Amino acid sequence: MKVNGEHYRSIWFDSDSGRVEIIDQRWLPHEFRVVALQTLEDFAIAIRDMWVRGAPLIGATAAYGIAVEMARDPSDAALNASWEVLHATRPTAINLRWALDEMRALLAPLPAASRAPVAMERAHQIADEDVECNRQIGLNGLDIIKKIAANKPKGEPVRILTHCNAGWLATVDWGTATSPMYHAIKEGIPIHVWVDETRPRNQGAQLTAWEMLSHDVPHQLIVDNAGGHLMQHGLVDMVIVGTDRTTANGDVCNKIGTYLKALAAHDNGVPFYVALPSPTIDWTVHDGIAEIPIEERNDHEVTHVQGKLADGNIGDVQISPDGTRGGNPAFDVTPARLVTGLITERGVCAASPEGLASLFPEHV
Numbered sequence: 001m002k003v004n005g006e007h008y009r010s011i012w013f014d015s016d017s018g019r020v021e022i023i024d025q026r027w028l029p030h031e032f033r034v035v036a037l038q039t040l041e042d043f044a045i046a047i048r049d050m051w052v053r054g055a056p057l058i059g060a061t062a063a064y065g066i067a068v069e070m071a072r073d074p075s076d077a078a079l080n081a082s083w084e085v086l087h088a089t090r091p092t093a094i095n096l097r098w099a100l101d102e103m104r105a106l107l108a109p110l111p112a113a114s115r116a117p118v119a120m121e122r123a124h125q126i127a128d129e130d131v132e133c134n135r136q137i138g139l140n141g142l143d144i145i146k147k148i149a150a151n152k153p154k155g156e157p158v159r160i161l162t163h164c165n166a167g168w169l170a171t172v173d174w175g176t177a178t179s180p181m182y183h184a185i186k187e188g189i190p191i192h193v194w195v196d197e198t199r200p201r202n203q204g205a206q207l208t209a210w211e212m213l214s215h216d217v218p219h220q221l222i223v224d225n226a227g228g229h230l231m232q233h234g235l236v237d238m239v240i241v242g243t244d245r246t247t248a249n250g251d252v253c254n255k256i257g258t259y260l261k262a263l264a265a266h267d268n269g270v271p272f273y274v275a276l277p278s279p280t281i282d283w284t285v286h287d288g289i290a291e292i293p294i295e296e297r298n299d300h301e302v303t304h305v306q307g308k309l310a311d312g313n314i315g316d317v318q319i320s321p322d323g324t325r326g327g328n329p330a331f332d333v334t335p336a337r338l339v340t341g342l343i344t345e346r347g348v349c350a351a352s353p354e355g356l357a358s359l360f361p362e363h364v
């Protein structure tokens with residue numbers, strides 16, 4: 001996608017320097033910073049401390065982390081240790097384990113001396129595959145937007161609510177939830193996006209709003225508590241969110257607060273869609289609430305808010321009394337029964353074992 005008119009992915013290999021580079025998302029929207037990740041430790045810190053974030057991007061970053069480590073030390077010990085180090089960074093998004101497993105399954109049978117170039121090639125493929133999946137998700141989601149648009153008075157925008165950032169910054173390119181929106185804009189279908197701010201880290205306010213602005217997508221930032229009210233008043237035509245892990249029965253784990261949006265959507269008859277590439281499906285899990293590990297993050301993210309200060313610097317402001325502790329579960333699970341449909345690269349299906357099996361029969 002574009003930043004000031006220039007095309008960027010969220011992670012790329014710079015062939016001039018021979019380094020993997022990322023957009024350091026901690027400073028957006030106020031500063032656009034690119035950094036190189038050069039060691040396994042750099043990759044682990046970047047994922048753990050959310051320089052990069054979003055399930056598909058975490059997976060691609062981990063793949064590059066393994067590739068960079070293989071260039072330093074292609075031994076079995078280094079392969080297994082890098083899998084462990086990267087896997088320990090964030091527990092909820094399944095794309096991380098998927099990408100690490102892909103890399104290890106490919107590399108382990110090879111002689112150590114031949115691993116480094118194969119690892120880098122597979123990391124590039126994982127990044128490219130993510131872009132193509134998300135492009136397809138966009139086209140499949142676009143069909144849904146078109147149907148809703150066809151039932152509205154001509155020229156009236158389809159009003160879409162989204163939560164967190166499941167945009168191109170959360171993937172390698174296009175985004176998942178945002179891809180249908182970008183495709184709608186390309187096709188000239190009027191849309192209006194309600195962007196949930198997404199406390200505590202404000203991925204909506206800081207990242208999704210920035211993306212929407214950069215691509216001229218009409219949007220408004222709303223507080224997390226506004227969605228139910230807007231739905232009651234008929235101001236939301238559909239919800240599209242991303243997911244960090246969707247189970248084999250269609251339960252959807254996503255950024256904290258997604259479940260409340262799904263409840264409000266259900267109560268108001270608003271269709272609630274989840275956009276995901278297939279590596280986000282955890283075929284081993286059948287009960288999202290009981291089985292998915294939910295990341296508990298530092299309570300500083302709750303007691304403080306980051307933003308641009310009056311002096312122009314980016315900093316934190318404390319919003320609660322000294323001594324009040326925060327609680328910070330980072331994700332929640334929306335039961336399959338509240339999900340209208342899953343938008344995948346292979347098509348749209350019901351959030352159910354049968355629905356998923358219809359698109360991914362090889363996993364049954």
Ligand code: MRU
Binds near residue numbers: 163165175241
């Ligand atoms: O904690 P984050 O910012 O990594 O959480 C991101 C989300 O919850 C996204 O909605 C999800 O990863 C889907 S990204 C296409």
